[in-house]
Amino acid sequence: MADVLAYAEIRDGQAGKAAREVVTAARTVSEELGGSVHVVAVGGVGTAGAGESLGAYGADRIMVAESEELGLYQPDVVTDVVARAAAGEYAAVLFPASAQGKDLGPRVAGRLGRGLATDVIAISTEGGAITVQRPMYAGKATATLRFTEGPAIMTVRANVFGATERPGAGAVESIEIGSAEVRARVTAFEAADRDQLDVSEATIIVSGGRGLQGADHWHLLEDLVAALGDQATLGASRAVVDAGWRPHAEQVGQTGKTVSPNLYFAVGISGAIQHLAGMQTAKVIVAINRDADAPIFGVADYGLVGDLFEILPRLTEEVRRVRQDG
Amino acid sequence: MNTIVCIKRVPDSATRVKIGPGGSELDPAGVKYVVNPYDEYALEEAIRRREAAGSGRVTAISVGTDAAAETLRQALAMGADDAVLLKSVGSTDGFVIAKALADEIASREYDLVLFGKQAIDDDNMQVPQMVAELLGLPCATVVVGLEIDGGRAVAKREVEGGHEVVEFSLPAVVSTQKGLNEPRYPNLKGIMAAKKKPLEEKDIALAASTLELISLEEPPPPAAGRIVGEGADAVPALISALREEAKVL
Numbered sequence: 404m405a406d407v408l409a410y411a412e413i414r415d416g417q418a419g420k421a422a423r424e425v426v427t428a429a430r431t432v433s434e435e436l437g438g439s440v441h442v443v444a445v446g447g448v449g450t451a452g453a454g455e456s457l458g459a460y461g462a463d464r465i466m467v468a469e470s471e472e473l474g475l476y477q478p479d480v481v482t483d484v485v486a487r488a489a490a491g492e493y494a495a496v497l498f499p500a501s502a503q504g505k506d507l508g509p510r511v512a513g514r515l516g517r518g519l520a521t522d523v524i525a526i527s528t529e530g531g532a533i534t535v536q537r538p539m540y541a542g543k544a545t546a547t548l549r550f551t552e553g554p555a556i557m558t559v560r561a562n563v564f565g566a567t568e569r570p571g572a573g574a575v576e577s578i579e580i581g582s583a584e585v586r587a588r589v590t591a592f593e594a595a596d597r598d599q600l601d602v603s604e605a606t607i608i609v610s611g612g613r614g615l616q617g618a619d620h621w622h623l624l625e626d627l628v629a630a631l632g633d634q635a636t637l638g639a640s641r642a643v644v645d646a647g648w649r650p651h652a653e654q655v656g657q658t659g660k661t662v663s664p665n666l667y668f669a670v671g672i673s674g675a676i677q678h679l680a681g682m683q684t685a686k687v688i689v690a691i692n693r694d695a696d697a698p699i700f701g702v703a704d705y706g707l708v709g710d711l712f713e714i715l716p717r718l719t720e721e722v723r724r725v726r727q728d729g
Numbered sequence: 730m731n732t733i734v735c736i737k738r739v740p741d742s743a744t745r746v747k748i749g750p751g752g753s754e755l756d757p758a759g760v761k762y763v764v765n766p767y768d769e770y771a772l773e774e775a776i777r778r779r780e781a782a783g784s785g786r787v788t789a790i791s792v793g794t795d796a797a798a799e800t801l802r803q804a805l806a807m808g809a810d811d812a813v814l815l816k817s818v819g820s821t822d823g824f825v826i827a828k829a830l831a832d833e834i835a836s837r838e839y840d841l842v843l844f845g846k847q848a849i850d851d852d853n854m855q856v857p858q859m860v861a862e863l864l865g866l867p868c869a870t871v872v873v874g875l876e877i878d879g880g881r882a883v884a885k886r887e888v889e890g891g892h893e894v895v896e897f898s899l900p901a902v903v904s905t906q907k908g909l910n911e912p913r914y915p916n917l918k919g920i921m922a923a924k925k926k927p928l929e930e931k932d933i934a935l936a937a938s939t940l941e942l943i944s945l946e947e948p949p950p951p952a953a954g955r956i957v958g959e960g961a962d963a964v965p966a967l968i969s970a971l972r973e974e975a976k977v978l
Contacts (some may be wrong), residue, residue, distance in 0.1 A: 414956075427893060438730050448863040475893070476893065478756075478868070479867075482862075495928075500888055501889065502871065502886075502887065502888035503888065505854050505855075505870075506858065506871070506886075508855070508859070509823065509854070509855030509856075509857075509858035509859050509862075510858045510859075510862055510868070512824060512855065512859065512863070513824065513827060513855075513858060513859035513862030513863060514858075516824070516938055517940075518813075518822040518823065518825070518938060518939050518940030519823065519824070519853075519855050519940075520940060521823075521852060521853050521854055521855060522852065527837075538852065539821075539850065539851055539852055539932060539945065540740070540744070540746050540755075540849070540852070541742075541849065541852060542747075542851055542948065543744075543746035543947070543948070544746045544748065544755075544945050544946065544947055544948070545945070545946050545947075545948055546821070546942060546944070547942075547943040547944045547945075547946075548940055548942055548943060548944050549938060549940075549941045549943050550940055550941075550942065551938075551939050551940070551941055552939040584900075585899060586865075586866065586867035586868070586901075587867035587868060587869055587895050587896065587897035587901070588895065588896050588897070589893050589894065589895050590756050590815040590894050590895070590896050591893070591894040592891060592892070592893055593793060593885075593891050593892045593893075593894065594890060595890055595891045595892040598821055598890070599890075600889075600890075601889035603889070604889060606967065607977075643736045644907075650908075651873075651887075651906070651907045651908045652887060653909075656742075657742040658742060658766050658767070658849065659907075660875075660909060661852075665977050666975075666977045666978070668970070675743075676743055676744075676745060677743065678741040680966070683948070683951060684948070686975075686977065687854045687975045687977045688951075688969070688972070689953070690968065695956070700954070700956065702951040702952070702954070704952070704954040704955075704975065705954060705970050705971070705975075706954060706955065706956040706957060706966055707956075707957055707958060707959070707960075707963055707964070707967055708956060708958075708959045708960075709959050709960035709963070710960065710961075710963065713961040714736050714962060714964060716961075717964045718886065718964050718967070718968075721964050721968045722968070722978070724969055725972065725978065726978075
């Protein structure tokens with residue numbers, strides 16, 4: 404019971420950040436326990452190659468089920484394959500806390516008749532039992548939970564465990580897809596009009612609030628995001644989503660997404676407690692607001708007081724300049 | 730069409746979290762409790778479908794203490810027809826709650842089981858999927874669009890960078906996300922009517938948990954930051970702080 408199973412989410416035929424981070428987290432746990440890392444990947448043609456690349460991040464055994472019909476995420480099939488793989492003797496089973504991982508993990512846990520810890524930010528193996536920490540109340544509190552029976556099933560939050568190259572044995576084997584009953588079929592993926600990173604995945608977030616005074620002014624934030632590079636994305640406060648200026652997918656806070664990027668810009672956001680809960684674990688927070696007494700300055704590492712319509716173009720220009728200079 | 734809507738009593742999102750003396754629970758003093766905001770989308774969806782069809786029942790179910798009866802009354806005031814309180818102390822282990830709900834749901838006649846995508850206290854986001862597994866039902870989570878025609882349904886679920894389209898037959902489990910509809914506020918007539926609607930209370934015993942809550946802590950207060958300056962002229966100072974101090978640029 405020292406081995407750890409990681410579910411590798413394959414997107415567009417690639418083992419991306421979500422997959423590499425979950426394997427890295429699994430490696431850390433299995434090294435403490437003296438076991439190895441097994442990976443299960445289910446997807447369309449090409450999944451084996453994507454899975455194999457995870458050997459570099461510590462995967463010892465990579466179990467792959469691939470077929471043409473699995474190019475789109477099929478929850479019933481994937482649940483069946485992963486639950487069968489997880490029925491082995493594992494100390495822990497890890498999923499990414501992505502849209503797919505948060506859908507799939509509970510299905511597998513339900514199938515195995517076990518509890519699941521969501522959005523885990525720390526894992527300890529002290530004293531033989533697996534103990535985890537996770538945010539509750541959108542980050543207003545941190546819970547410590549202990550698994551009293553194995554396997555410890557969890558989803559792990561993005562940007563917390565990192566993706567570290569540590570070669571494992573990397574042996575790929577093919578496993579049965581089986582004949583699970585397909586109760587619900589995913590028939591299409593419809594890409595959003597805008598091609599941008601999700602707030603839960605980005606390492607830099609530029610969030611706008613009511614201080615922007617209207618959806619028309621968002622180009623100021625879009626320009627800053629573009630200057631910050633391809634790991635940056637747009638976020639929004641609840642007020643502007645409720646006003647219809649921005650889509651809900653961008654909302655950061657207790658009724659939106661809870662995020663932990665390296666750098667978070669809060670622009671024209673006063674800092675309601677439900678918003679602070681969703682972003683206060685960002686590593687570095689920059690607040691730009693006209694009101695020097697706004698609560699957002701209480702959590703910000705760096706504050707700029709003033710008119711965001713004057714500050715933003717200058718900030719974008721300076722960011723562009725320093726990034727060009729390297 | 731009969732719809733079951735599972736709801737949870739949670740602290741309002743404006744709540745400042747203070748940990749109680751036991752070290753593993755919220756200090757309830759001064760906390761305002763509400764219907765979990767995501768569950769309101771589920772309730773609204775069920776009520777609209779009943780109104781459009783002119784038939785069917787909407788039943789609200791909650792696992793919780795006596796106090797959750799008040800939350801169920803709010804669901805009745807919005808427009809649910811009847812309610813069931815599965816009385817217990819509750820649990821932070823979603824699987825234990827899913828089992829209690831699945832046992833109750835299995836004893837009823839229904840076409841659709843709706844949930845909010847997650848409760849804003851535990852943020853587990855797992856009970857709907859687990860209930861679907863326990864009942865062997867089709868399941869779509871984080872749904873922002875739902876069309877039902879006869880016994881067939883098409884849902885749109887929110888994922889990174891877009892939506893997945895999911896097709897399934899009823900009965901099914903669906904968890905709802907902001908964007909699906911605009912939940913109504915209970916009006917005075919609804920509130921008065923709710924007092925007379927049936928609310929059944931059952932004592933239940935929860936299954937043993939394999940995931941124990943050890944402690945709950947408030948996160949450390951953020952390290953004191955500083956105001957870099959005022960206006961656009963302070964931008965270079967901010968840039969050098971981000972590059973040289975914080976090393977994030």
